Amino acid sequence: MWALDEGFEELEEMQEVSTDDIKAALIKHYDNEYLNKVNFKIKGAKPKKETEEYLPKSKSAQIAQYLYIVENEHKIGEKEKLVMSKKHKEEYSTTHVQVHPAYKQILDHYGLYDIFIVNAKGDLDEALVERWVYVKPEYSLNIDAGLTWAESMEDTPYKQESWSLRKSENSDGLEYIDCSELVSRYLHKIGWSKEVRPRNTQGLLNYAESHPDKLVENTGTLKKGDIFVWRKSNGGHTGIIKNYNSETNIVTTIEAISETSQSTHPGINFHEVSIYDYHY
Numbered sequence: 001m002w003a004l005d006e007g008f009e010e011l012e013e014m015q016e017v018s019t020d021d022i023k024a025a026l027i028k029h030y031d032n033e034y035l036n037k038v039n040f041k042i043k044g045a046k047p048k049k050e051t052e053e054y055l056p057k058s059k060s061a062q063i064a065q066y067l068y069i070v071e072n073e074h075k076i077g078e079k080e081k082l083v084m085s086k087k088h089k090e091e092y093s094t095t096h097v098q099v100h101p102a103y104k105q106i107l108d109h110y111g112l113y114d115i116f117i118v119n120a121k122g123d124l125d126e127a128l129v130e131r132w133v134y135v136k137p138e139y140s141l142n143i144d145a146g147l148t149w150a151e152s153m154e155d156t157p158y159k160q161e162s163w164s165l166r167k168s169e170n171s172d173g174l175e176y177i178d179c180s181e182l183v184s185r186y187l188h189k190i191g192w193s194k195e196v197r198p199r200n201t202q203g204l205l206n207y208a209e210s211h212p213d214k215l216v217e218n219t220g221t222l223k224k225g226d227i228f229v230w231r232k233s234n235g236g237h238t239g240i241i242k243n244y245n246s247e248t249n250i251v252t253t254i255e256a257i258s259e260t261s262q263s264t265h266p267g268i269n270f271h272e273v274s275i276y277d278y279h280y
Contacts, residue, residue, distance in 0.1 A: 010200050011067075012059040013160055019059065022066045027051045029070045067093070080104060143225035146190035150240055150254045153177060156273045158258040167196035177273060180204065182256040183227050183238045190225070201236030204229050222251055242275060251278050 030051050040048045056062050067085040074081045084097045159176035166181045167173070177185075180200045188196045192214075199207060204227075208215035218226055222244035229238040239255030256273045 008060050008064065010060075010163070010198075010203055011063040013163065013166075013200055014063055015160060015162065017063075017066070019062075022062055023052070023055065025066055025070045026055055026062060030054055033076055068096075141190045141192060141225070143190055146186045147225065147240070147242060147254070149189045150182065150186050150273075151242070151275065153182065153256075153273045154254075154275055156256070158256050158271045158273070163198055166198040169196070177256045178258070179238050179256045182254070182273060183229075183240060186227070186240055201229050201231045201238050204238060205231055221246060228253070249279055252276070253278065 035048070035051060035054070038048075039045070056065060068082060069079060071085065072079050072082045080103070083100050085093045153174075156174070156177050158178055160178045161173070161176055161181070165173045166184070180203075181198060183204065184198050185196050187193050204215075208217070208229075222241055224241060224243055226241040227238060228241065230236055237255070237257075239253045239257075242252040242254050244251045253276050254273065255276060257276075258271050
């Protein structure tokens with residue numbers, strides 16, 4: 001289930017179809033297949049709202065509905081026949097293939113129409129800020145090597161790439177980088193993971209919660225090599241702690257920053273990997 005949860009959150013990184021196109025397709029589907037069958041004139045019923053207000057709030061949920069409902073070739077009432085989205089083979093889709101038989105058995109056994117899976121934590125409406133230090137008991141981590149690599153990426157343009165490029169080691173894979181890709185690659189460079197394992201900010205937080213022996217919350221003084229992660233309903237941000245001066249209370253970070261990626265630096269227009277000083 002953790003893999004399914006991580007894959008679901010990572011759907012928001014999908015770029016093959018624009019957010020506007022997905023939303024337009026969902027609105028059309030809702031109007032033609034659902035809302036036109038609702039009797040809003042029943043006594044006591046709430047008045048009909050704009051169709052967009054019925055859509056899922058998160059980008060990941062909208063993409064999931066687009067892939068498995070709107071683009072699903074099967075008719076209403078038989079959507080469960082689609083095992084995997086063949087056009088968009090994200091991690092969620094590959095995990096969906098594995099769990100789908102179990103869901104189908106539950107539907108058939110209990111005569112259900114559908115199954116709803118809800119993350120136990122619910123939606124994160126407020127900013128969630130965590131700071132993590134890496135712990136891998138079986139060997140020492142090479143923090144300096146990771147920081148040296150991250151510094152070498154300074155000024156690399158910011159862009160959210162496909163999942164295949166986000167773990168590629170060739171020049172195409174390193175031409176652009178976003179915040180979570182930078183951190184995922186950093187984890188690999190310090191020896192925390194054997195290969196680059198792309199995760200978005202929600203995926204990092206989910207992994208930390210399910211693997212507390214490998215990602216441990218740092219509740220004390222910031223340390224060189226720590227990462228920071230925060231997440232709220234409309235996005236998140238992550239980066240690397242390059243240095244912390246306890247005397248001046250200055251923390252130096254390495255971040256892949258876009259001002260549209262929920263990082264906030266008043267008066268500064270970042271759109272690349274930057275090394276930045278904050279008053280902590």
